[in-house]
Structures are given as structure tokens and as C-alpha cells.
Amino acid sequence: MNVHARTEKTGSHPADAMTVKVWRGDRVGEFQTFEVPRRENQTVLDVVTEIQRSQDATLSYRFACRVGMCGSCAMVVNGRPRWTCRTRIDQLEQGTIQLEPLRNLPIVKDLAVDMAPFFEKWRSAHGYFEPGENPPEDFAVVAPDSTERQAADAGIECINCGICYSACDVVSWNEDYLGPAALNRAWTLVNDVRDRGQDARLQAVSGDAGCHSCHSHMSCTEFCPKAISPTFSIAGLKRATSARVWKRWR
């Protein structure tokens, strides 16, 4: 595949080209339309790369591994948040392809967003391991088939791509809401038997910004490329925070 060839505008077969609308600008901007030739085994990432390298070098977008491991290439394709390197052109509906940056995050330029708010909420949800003041002297023995470890493993593969955050309506409606990724990570840590910061973490994920604002739309679960179900992790947090209140009350 020769991505450096210019688009063959004259003498090209129209059936072999596709129309791609790409967001340009930041919060204020417009869609710019490109014609891109169809090629074998093409992914959306291939298309964006071809546009940037051969048609408009000013287009800004992100990618890294290009093989579905890093999550850097996440953007909204025809209204759905997905990894462009894992979205084949022949998987998409017929017609114009529309590319937009991830929703719910400030747009830096074109297809690149500022992930800082996403990671700030990760911290606010205590999405980090807390060893406590007296870390043990020896390795902890954690059975892989224990209930807690299985619960943690179900959500541990998150690579912070931001797709769930983009898909979540509650994040759009409630700017304080910590979001599915941060809460999912908090749940994996709630299930980490070595962690010593549970009470503070459960406090952090309670309230209007926390797990209680999830209304189980399940958009996060629908679109997560790692097949994680943040909805069920958040349901776990609801149970854990309720148990905490119940214990205090008794």
C-alpha cells in the first residue's frame, strides 16, 4: 500500500473512492471533506493517515501502536467511539464516513483531545494502589480464583483509551461525574486485598460525582474494546458503599 501517492482525482473510478468528513478546529470548527481511495484491508486509521500524509498535512490526530494495544487512536467514527486501528472500512455502513474527536473532553485540535480531565478524575476516584503505612514484609498470597481477584481481573485490562468516557451520557450531563473508567479502576482496587486505602476510596466514589450517579445506560460496556463492563463494576461500588453505610449505622 503506497500511502504517499496523491489521490487520483482525474481518471479515478468513483466507486473506488470514499467520502470522509473530518472535524477541523476545536470547540469551534467545521467538517472538512476528503475523497480517499479504497484499498484492501483498510482501517479508519489508514484513511486518516493517508489524508494527513498526502492531502492535508495540517490535520492533527493521534495513534501509536496501530495494532489495538495502546488505545491512543480512539475517536468517534460515524457517531460511535472506537479505535480507528481496529475499525475496518468494510465493517462500516455504506456512505460518508464521519470522524470526530472523543466526546466529553476538551478538543486540542481536530481529532486530538486533552486527556488531562480524564486522568484527574482517575486520581479523584482513588484509582491508585494504597500500600498503607506498614507495607507487609513478604509477598501477599492472593488466590487467582478467589471472588475478589476474579472481580478485579474482570476490570483490570483497562488501558485508559477514553472510549467509555466518550460514550457516557452521564459524563455529558454531569461535569463532576468521575466516569466509567475511573470508577471501574476504583472497583478493581476495592477488590485488591492488599490495599489499605479502602475507606477513603469508598468515600471518594460516593455521591453526585461518584458511582451513585450511574444510571446503567451501559454505553460504556457496549463500546469498551477490551470487553470490560464498567456498568457492573460500578454496581459493585454501589454495593460496597451501601455496605459501608450499613456497617456504620449498625
Place this chain on the structure above:
Amino acid sequence: MNPVLYLAQRGTALILAVAVTIHLITIIYAIRGGLTAGEILARTHGNRWFLSFYLIFVLAAAIHAPIGLRSILREWAKWRTRSLDMAMLAFSALLLVLGVRAALAVYLA
């Protein structure tokens, strides 16, 4: 929303699930062949079981509905201030007053 409000809403949801089921069955059975005031009141007049049932029903609804509305108003009407909580308390009081009045009305009539 906080864990206490959350538990209150989910807890009253369970109570309401039972109450609503009983209520729907009663209503659908009762309306067969039309329903007059006399017929309704004949069933509820002086009936302590109905009164207790309706009072629990009203209390549960008065807790459940405002908590749910609070989320909706926060998210869709962007009402973020303390006045929302006050308004929801007022709505709860309204439901309580009107509901107890209604329960007593069909008990005493």
C-alpha cells in the same frame, strides 16, 4: 446523591414494588364493570388494613419520587445549587400531605 439517599431510594423501590403490585391487582379487579365512588368507598371505609397499606405506600412514594427527580433536574435542567434539595424536600412534603389526606379521605368517608 449519597449512599444514604441511594439506599433510601432503592429501599423504598422495593417497598413500592410490593405496594404497586397489590395496588394494580386491586385496581384492575375493582374496575371490572365500571366503578362508582360508593363502591370504592365501601371497600375502604373504616378499613384499617387499607389505611395502613396506603399510609406506607404514601410514605414510600414521598421518599422515592423526589430523590429520583433530583437526579433528573440536576442532569437535564442543570439545577446544581442547594435550592434543588430544598425544592425536593418541599415536593416530598407535598406528596406526604396530599397522600395522607387522600388515605384518610377514603378511610373516613
Place this chain on the structure above:
Amino acid sequence: MIRNPHLKPGFLAAMLHRLSGIALAIFLPMHFIALGTALGGADSFQSFLGATHNAFVRVAEWGLVTALGLHMALGLRVLAMEFFAVRERSAIVVSACVACSLTVGLLFLLNGMV
């Protein structure tokens, strides 16, 4: 109308649940006031009921009974996911909830006609 990524069971369930909840929250005070007219005795209650025996009100009543059934059925689904850790992802359960609610509504309509 509804964007493509939103045409998913979880979102539809949440919207139906929320909208039926709003309808019920608006209706409930009116229902209490209507019942409260019984304080004026059976006659005032009866005259109130008489005023409401028309097709428009019947449709509204059907709507509210269906809304009640819908809100409860979908609410039980939420409770199952939250407290019983049910991992439900399909459209089947949501469809079943809607179907049950419509059945309840239908029973209401049919019984009133006998």
C-alpha cells in the same frame, strides 16, 4: 431522532424508566387530590369520577397504568443488576419488561370495558 449509538437496550431502558418516572411524579399529586375529594363525601367524589368518564381521560389513565408497570419492571431490572450482581446485557430482558407493562395496560383497558 435518536443517534445510532443510542439505539441500544440499556439506553432505551434508562430513558423509558426516566420518562415514566417523570410522568408518575407529575400524576401522583393529582391522583391524591382526586381521592381527597372523597372528604366531601361520596357525592363529590362520584361527581368528580363522573367528570372523568370520557375517552381522553381513559387514554390518560391507560398511559399512567402502563407507565407505572414500565417504571416498576425496568426498576426491578436495575435492582437486579445493582444488588444481585446480575450481568444482563441483552435486549431480551428490556423487551420482556416493556411487554409485561403493555400487558398490564391492556388488562386495565379490557377490564374497564367489560
